[in-house]
Amino acid sequence: MDAEPDDTRPAGGPTDDAPAGPPARFADELIRPFVIGTLSVLTLIQFAERPPVRIAWLTWGFAVVAIAAGAATSVLPWRRLPGWTRTTLVSVFMAAGAVSFSLAKDTAAPGLVFLASVTAGEKLASRRAAFTIVGAGTVATATVNWVATALHLPHESPWWFSLTVGVPLYVGLARRERADALAASDLAARQSRRAAASEAREAALEERGRIAREIHDVLGHALSGIAVQLDMADALHAGGRDQDANEAVRRARALAVSGIGETRRAIHALREDTLPLPETIARIAHGSTAGFRLQGEPGEVRVEVAQAVIRTAQEAITNAHRHAPGAQVNLLLDYTDRLIRLTVTDTGTADPGARPDRSGSGMGLVGMRERAGLLGGTLYAGPAEPPAPGWTVRLELPR
Structure with a gap:
């Protein structure tokens, strides 16, 4: 039976x-x-x-x-x-x-x-x-x-x-089929609600992880650099090298100021997630007097990928202004079938009288490279291909 x-x-x-x-x-x-x-x-x-x-x-x-x-x-x-x-x-x-x-x-x-x-x-x-x-x-x-x-x-x-x-047998069979259909529909509805709740929980966990990475990239590196400089200042002061100790304190202060700026930009980037990625990068470029060009057909990308592109653009522009003041900075956002590529180039120091800022800790690009690796992508930061002058930062991530 x-x-x-x-x-x-x-x-x-x-x-x-x-x-x-x-x-x-x-x-x-x-x-x-x-x-x-x-x-x-x-x-x-x-x-x-x-x-x-x-x-x-x-x-x-x-x-x-x-x-x-x-x-x-x-x-x-x-x-x-x-x-x-x-x-x-x-x-x-x-x-x-x-x-x-x-x-x-x-x-x-x-x-x-x-x-x-x-x-x-x-x-x-x-x-x-x-x-x-x-x-x-x-x-x-x-x-x-x-x-x-x-x-x-x-x-x-x-x-x-x-x-x-x-004859009433067929009435009973019809009632049973109707009851089975109602039960199947009820089960499908409950499974759909459970799936929606699971997706909402997963999205919340992903968002928490993304914010945690932002805090790590922005505050973690800045605070680590400050701690190193303050430890160095304490050791120099104990050795009687007060002038060098004061210089270390000033570097720690510069790192703190830079970290505050990076934190503000990170908060701004988190709030920009509702905008399309090309529009967000265009706004970042416009606010930094940098050029921007879009190539390829824009499409949907994962939230963590979009956030990595935004953070890389901010970091690359900041580094260009810090190390090559007066240089022309250009951003290229390129969409392909499988990849999304961001290229940030500068032309080198255009103002001969400008002095590069050497206060950076160098941890920003390290954090961006780690983030790209976690997403299955790559980050290149180095001199532009000859004979072009200046510096190039290129981020490639799978869509």
Whole structure:
């Protein structure tokens, strides 16, 4: 016999925040017991008012068995019952109802066999079992009806009427398919909600990791450099080299100022995530009086990739202004099928009287190179290809 699909679900219904649909629960908990109870009460009242004249004990016996089996199929925890128990209950319900159909036609008892046919289609997982039980019940009903007619029992009915007891089987099958469809839809909805919640949690974790990398790249390197300079100043001061110690303190202050600026730019970059990447890079270039050119067809990129491009552009522009004051800086953002490439070039020091700033710690490009490696990309920082003068920073990341 086929396995009952409901066996995989808890007996009490779904366990998460989405309860089972109300139509199926209403049908199981109210409609079926109400119909069984109504037929049972009417049958017993009619038997009490007009007791069977012939073979009364047999008529009473089968009617009571049919009522008991029908009540059992409605009130027992069906999903917890073994498969053979379910089949047995429906078979007894059908057989007792088939006999009552012919022996108690002047009561509500004939309705029990029709209800048994519906129950077989709705409650049994195996269609083969349902059709077998209902087919046997139809044959039994026709046989008992023929015997009752042969014995000239009162209220016999036409022979063909007993063949209709199998028709409600299709009603039961339709109800079962509808209940299964509702259960599948409910399960799909709950799985969709769980998937959406999982995606939201994953996005939140990615965002937290991205912010953590920003803090590490900006503040971590700056604070490490400050700590090194202050330790050096303390050692120089202890050695009586006050002038060198003061110079170390000044370098630490310069690192602090630079770190504050980098922090502000990082915050600005985090807030710029809602803008398209080309527009964000264009704004950074415009704010730094640098040139900007877009090449290729822009498209969607991952948030962490966009953030790495933004941070590299900021760091490269800062380094160019610091080490090559007065130089012309140009940014090229290039989209390809597989890569996104940012190239930042400067022309070298254009103002002969300008003095390069040597206060940088050199940790910015180190952090950018580490970030590019984590994303599966590369970062090149070095002299431009001859004969072009100046410096080039090139970041390549997979899209």
